Amino acid sequence: MDYKLDFSVVFDEMPDLLLGALATLGLALAGMTLALIIGILGVAARKSRFCVLRGLVIGFVEIVRNTPFLVQIFFIFFALPMLGLRFNPTVTAIIALAVNGGAYAIEIIRGGVDNIQKGQIEAGLALGLHKAQVFRLIVLKPALRSIYPSLTSQFIMLTLTSSVCTSIAAYELTSVAQIIESDTFRSFEVYFTITIMYLIISWMMMSMFALINRHYFSYPVR
Amino acid sequence: MPQTPNIDTPLIAMEGVEKWYGTFHALKSINLMVRKGEKIVLCGPSGSGKSTLIRCINHLEPFEEGRIVVDGTALDDSSRTIDAVRREVGMVFQSFNLFPHMTVLENCALAPMRVRGTKKAEAESIARKYLERVRIQDQADKYPAQLSGGQQQRVAIARALCMEPKAMLFDEPTSALDPEMVKEVLDTMIGLARDGMTMICVTHEMGFARQVADRVIFMASGEIIEEGEPEVFFRNPAHARTRAFLGEILAHH
Ligand SMILES: Nc1ncnc2c1ncn2[C@@H]1O[C@H](COP(=O)(O)OP(=O)(O)O)[C@@H](O)[C@H]1O
Ligand SMILES: [Mg+2]
Numbered sequence: 001m002d003y004k005l006d007f008s009v010v011f012d013e014m015p016d017l018l019l020g021a022l023a024t025l026g027l028a029l030a031g032m033t034l035a036l037i038i039g040i041l042g043v044a045a046r047k048s049r050f051c052v053l054r055g056l057v058i059g060f061v062e063i064v065r066n067t068p069f070l071v072q073i074f075f076i077f078f079a080l081p082m083l084g085l086r087f088n089p090t091v092t093a094i095i096a097l098a099v100n101g102g103a104y105a106i107e108i109i110r111g112g113v114d115n116i117q118k119g120q121i122e123a124g125l126a127l128g129l130h131k132a133q134v135f136r137l138i139v140l141k142p143a144l145r146s147i148y149p150s151l152t153s154q155f156i157m158l159t160l161t162s163s164v165c166t167s168i169a170a171y172e173l174t175s176v177a178q179i180i181e182s183d184t185f186r187s188f189e190v191y192f193t194i195t196i197m198y199l200i201i202s203w204m205m206m207s208m209f210a211l212i213n214r215h216y217f218s219y220p221v222r
Numbered sequence: 223m224p225q226t227p228n229i230d231t232p233l234i235a236m237e238g239v240e241k242w243y244g245t246f247h248a249l250k251s252i253n254l255m256v257r258k259g260e261k262i263v264l265c266g267p268s269g270s271g272k273s274t275l276i277r278c279i280n281h282l283e284p285f286e287e288g289r290i291v292v293d294g295t296a297l298d299d300s301s302r303t304i305d306a307v308r309r310e311v312g313m314v315f316q317s318f319n320l321f322p323h324m325t326v327l328e329n330c331a332l333a334p335m336r337v338r339g340t341k342k343a344e345a346e347s348i349a350r351k352y353l354e355r356v357r358i359q360d361q362a363d364k365y366p367a368q369l370s371g372g373q374q375q376r377v378a379i380a381r382a383l384c385m386e387p388k389a390m391l392f393d394e395p396t397s398a399l400d401p402e403m404v405k406e407v408l409d410t411m412i413g414l415a416r417d418g419m420t421m422i423c424v425t426h427e428m429g430f431a432r433q434v435a436d437r438v439i440f441m442a443s444g445e446i447i448e449e450g451e452p453e454v455f456f457r458n459p460a461h462a463r464t465r466a467f468l469g470e471i472l473a474h475h
Binding site: 117120122124125126128129130137138219220221222 | 280308309311317319322323336337
């Protein structure tokens, strides 16, 4: 073991690493927000009376959940341009995260919606609300509350998965670290540091989720 | 819109209604006329089709044959007629079904705002009016889970009243309640009956039936077996099945 630890490199490059961490945070937040929207709209489509729409959602979920994230991101970045759809690495990363997170969100949220008692829906219909209003105003919030822990841990996972976006040279924490490492050969120091930084990012996410939980889902149940 | 309907025109009319759940014949040639202001108590053994019958009236259940006309609108599976009927008919469920994520006030203001397009301030003042009517106005800012069962059911009644319906359907509104809370809900319903509301109540509360019902209807196996004014119905039931049923519930109460 001749390797001498020298963290000075890490300190010198800290501004770059922090910017990378910020970029990761940004990708994750954008991906999550879009994934949540895809999740909610996907479940609404999955529950609609149009069988084509239902089929499309089932197909989408099936494909995304049974293929690797790396292949999905390569598909968007390298295959779609052949069809004339070209995105820069950051946009590709956000799309890939949204699509991947969205497919999982659909399955998780659907579980929550299925758990809502039929009586809730009937009460809404009996009051004269339409099906879509019942979903939006009555079903959605309690459904999200009931699956909130699974959804948020899925979103933490999505945040960490964003490191795979380094494979298309998207600007985020892991790709910044890779560049520093190849310039300085301080592999241990660099990857140790970003390990800690990912940990902190996860913790920040968790606190944010807890805050949202306290603010939005605080109504008492029994 | 019919102008002041003839006193004999039924507010709710069911004619030859047939309903199947798959191959199970749940309602058999149901004929029922309910005049404006009339109070009907519907009773019968569990599984006899009481819930199914009243749920057909606001189309929570579709039916296969026959006609249901509510306040001049014939239900025909189109969303236009279903919407029209649901605006005019309120429903109260056995399990209250209040929305847990909304306060009592929000529960009550929801439908006026979203269905009738009433402004929030006005919807809330309607809500407060009916919460006062069921004597629960001081709980307006609580969530359903913070109320007792009896209070929740009274809120559910107020919520339905906020749409200012022409008729109210009750599906065993006191069956899920602890005994000490039954009275507050029945008293609310009696008050409503006194004010002239048209009501169809599925209930086994025979004291309530005696006190407010114009007619008591007995169902078994998806059929209306007999009906009559409460005094006659209870003192002198015509059918053996009715007698057996009455004997059973009187033994339980
Ligand atoms: N959704 C359903 N699918 C199949 N059968 C049903 C359904 N709802 C009710 N039934 C059957 O229809 C019959 C009447 O039910 P219901 O109207 O709930 O009776 P009641 O309210 O008098 O107890 C019962 O035998 C019940 O099992
Ligand atoms: Mg029933």
